[in-house]
Amino acid sequence: MAHKKQRFVSPLVAEYPPGHWSNTLRVGDAIYVSGMTARANDLQSIQGETAYEQAKVIFTKIKHCIEAAGGTLADMVKMTIYVTNMADNKEIWRARQEFFEGDFPCSTLVQVAGLAKPEILLEIDGIAHAGSGA
Template sequence: MLKERIRSTDVREPADGLWSNCLRIGDLVMVSGMTARADDGETVVGGDYDQAMVVFGKIKNLVEAAGGVMDDVVKMTIYVTEIGNNTEVWKARQEFFTGDFPACTLVEVSSLAKPEIRLEIEATAVVGCSS
């Protein structure tokens, strides 16, 4: 099986030599930790719900670019800076998934890449597993 880098015109790519946003190996799709940074590199201002909506939208764009759908996501790890706001993240998540939700880990961290980033989410999908 070959490793393929997946790109979406809706998700800003990192500079060369840093990391890949998304890789597909066979039917397995790995999405790096996504944050609520806009195309200009600035963080989308808002609470956990607002930032989670942006992040889930990026994950959706990458999974779809890899040939899958959001319900193909089987595992997520969510990093938050305020664990008490977890219901805002769950509320956003419910707008992107149906049926059996992915296995998920939620972890509070002391900080992320920039002070205004409130959460980061990484995801693993298996294309075609939800159909």
């Protein structure tokens, strides 16, 4: 049985106008969250100067997106983390421990040459399956 793709918008997470991308899509129980950065709701300024601070902002945004689509952060099964400095992994891990418990999502960490702005230190995307974390 095919499931229809549905777009969800969280009032707590700024989103670019239609035609760019969707922050959150749900197909059946699968919830897909686009790469999130620590960009503020003005879509210009960056929240947090360190990887730890930016990671906390990002995990909060991911939480809001998943909740808008009917899931919880406990439902997150996969994330990909893009960093500009691999040494920031310890600080990202510290932030991640404040948002997840039990079986953490599967995770991939990739170092990249740069992200959308020089002050953006990391970007995280993810997949959740609604109801799987209960």
